[in-house]
Amino acid sequence: MNLSKEKRNELEQRMQKVGIREEDLIEKFILGSGSGGQKINKTSSCVYLKHLPTGLEVKCQRERSREMNRFFARRELCEKLEQLLFKEKSKRQQEIEKIRRQKRRRSKKAKEKMLASKRQHSEKKGFRQKPQE
Numbered sequence: 001m002n003l004s005k006e007k008r009n010e011l012e013q014r015m016q017k018v019g020i021r022e023e024d025l026i027e028k029f030i031l032g033s034g035s036g037g038q039k040i041n042k043t044s045s046c047v048y049l050k051h052l053p054t055g056l057e058v059k060c061q062r063e064r065s066r067e068m069n070r071f072f073a074r075r076e077l078c079e080k081l082e083q084l085l086f087k088e089k090s091k092r093q094q095e096i097e098k099i100r101r102q103k104r105r106r107s108k109k110a111k112e113k114m115l116a117s118k119r120q121h122s123e124k125k126g127f128r129q130k131p132q133e
Contacts, residue, residue, distance in 0.1 A: 003071055011074055018081045020074075026050040027070070032061050040064075047073040056080050 015021075029044040046061040047069040058080065060073035079090045089097070106114070 003067070007071070011071065011078070014078050015074065018078055018085065020051060020077065020081065024052045025077075026052065029066060030059070034061070036064075045069055049073045049077055051077060051081070054081065054084065056084075 026049070028048040030046040030048055031042075031044050032040045032046045034040065043066075045064060045066045046059060047066065049058045049060075050056070056077060058073050058076045060069045060076060062072050063069055079092070083090060083093070
């Protein structure tokens with residue numbers, strides 16, 4: 001699977017915006033791990049990137065293709081640097097925090113309030129029924 005030119009250009013512009021130069025990167029290819037059978041144990045498709053000025057490190061083994069993993073690793077590095085520089089949370093982190101908030105247990109007062117509104121709603125629905133003879 002090859003990357004489109006638009007995606008490559010977009011990544012290069014993003015890297016320039018953050019201030020990442022290819023000369024500042026150390027790139028290594030590591031043997032992959034996890035499921036995938038013999039093939040994953042033989043090929044070095046996992047990409048390791050280190051940005052020398054900041055010391056940020058990224059490992060990526062999302063795809064089977066080394067080229068795709070290089071792209072994703074650079075994208076992750078950009079996200080980390082943007083977060084450091086601009087103090088803004090990436091979309092992925094915002095989604096993670098949203099899920100964490102959704103899974104968090106409700107406080108006792110919030111639970112009581114929710115149950116009271118449900119009771120009130122059920123009473124309201126009870127008035128809609130036909131009168132029994």
